[in-house]
Amino acid sequence: AQKITQTQPGMFVQEKEAVTLDCTYDTSDQSYGLFWYKQPSSGEMIFLIYQGSYDEQNATEGRYSLNFQKARKSANLVISASQLGDSAMYFCAMREGVSGTYKYIFGTGTRLKVLA
Amino acid sequence: EAQVTQNPRYLITVTGKKLTVTCSQNMNHEYMSWYRQDPGLGLRQIYYSMNVEVTDKGDVPEGYKVSRKEKRNFPLILESPSPNQTSLYFCASSPGTGTPSYEQYFGPGTRLTVT
Numbered sequence: 001a002q003k004i005t006q007t008q009p010g011m012f013v014q015e016k017e018a019v020t021l022d023c024t025y026d027t028s029d030q031s032y033g034l035f036w037y038k039q040p041s042s043g044e045m046i047f048l049i050y051q052g053s054y055d056e057q058n059a060t061e062g063r064y065s066l067n068f069q070k071a072r073k074s075a076n077l078v079i080s081a082s083q084l085g086d087s088a089m090y091f092c093a094m095r096e097g098v099s100g101t102y103k104y105i106f107g108t109g110t111r112l113k114v115l116a
Numbered sequence: 117e118a119q120v121t122q123n124p125r126y127l128i129t130v131t132g133k134k135l136t137v138t139c140s141q142n143m144n145h146e147y148m149s150w151y152r153q154d155p156g157l158g159l160r161q162i163y164y165s166m167n168v169e170v171t172d173k174g175d176v177p178e179g180y181k182v183s184r185k186e187k188r189n190f191p192l193i194l195e196s197p198s199p200n201q202t203s204l205y206f207c208a209s210s211p212g213t214g215t216p217s218y219e220q221y222f223g224p225g226t227r228l229t230v231t
Contacts, residue, residue, distance in 0.1 A: 091159065096174055105161070108158040109158050
């Protein structure tokens with residue numbers, strides 16, 4: 001069954017250090033998309049980064065990069081040079097469906113706390 | 117400003133009293149979706165719509181109804197709410213099949229309490 005697993009309920013990182021948030025997925029589709037969203041304490045959902053299943057290079061967006069290992073079915077988010085404003089809940093998500101239907105599945109999230 | 121709006125933002129109601137949560141987007145997006153967020157469970161998709169008059173079930177559709185009569189609107193209907201539908205609800209939209217990333221734009225959320 002299609003599934004997203006985030007095994008780290010909570011993490012701490014020192015300001016200015018890098019941190020990796022883990023995400024593994026399971027799907028039988030060949031074509032799928034992987035996303036990371038940030039949810040600050042204010043509650044809104046903020047899109048961070050996207051990786052397509054056929055993309056050969058890892059996606060990067062500023063301080064965010066997605067470490068995509070297709071054979072291991074992992075899509076870890078790397079945040080470099082952590083800032084206090086990075087403290088939030090982070091969700092990994094997958095869009096499945098070749099065409100016609102586009103369901104999204106989210107993981108249970110990782111709460112990141114950046115320490116000064 | 118491009119946005120997804122939801123109303124109401126907060127709602128307290130009683131068991132069995134029908135309610136509708138509205139969702140509207142001004143980006144001409146084809147794809148719209150509803151999610152509920154519960155502690156420890158992340159976001160779970162309730163229903164989604166690929167376009168006008170095209171809707172399909174997500175992972176947790178029981179107890180909910182949707183309709184897509186116009187491209188911009190995608191209301192969520194709870195015909196007979198129950199306490200287990202107490203949750204934070206998000207509406208989202210996406211450009212659909214023509215955009216490679218299929219990024220979803222989320223509304224601000226609706227916190228529903230059913231007593």
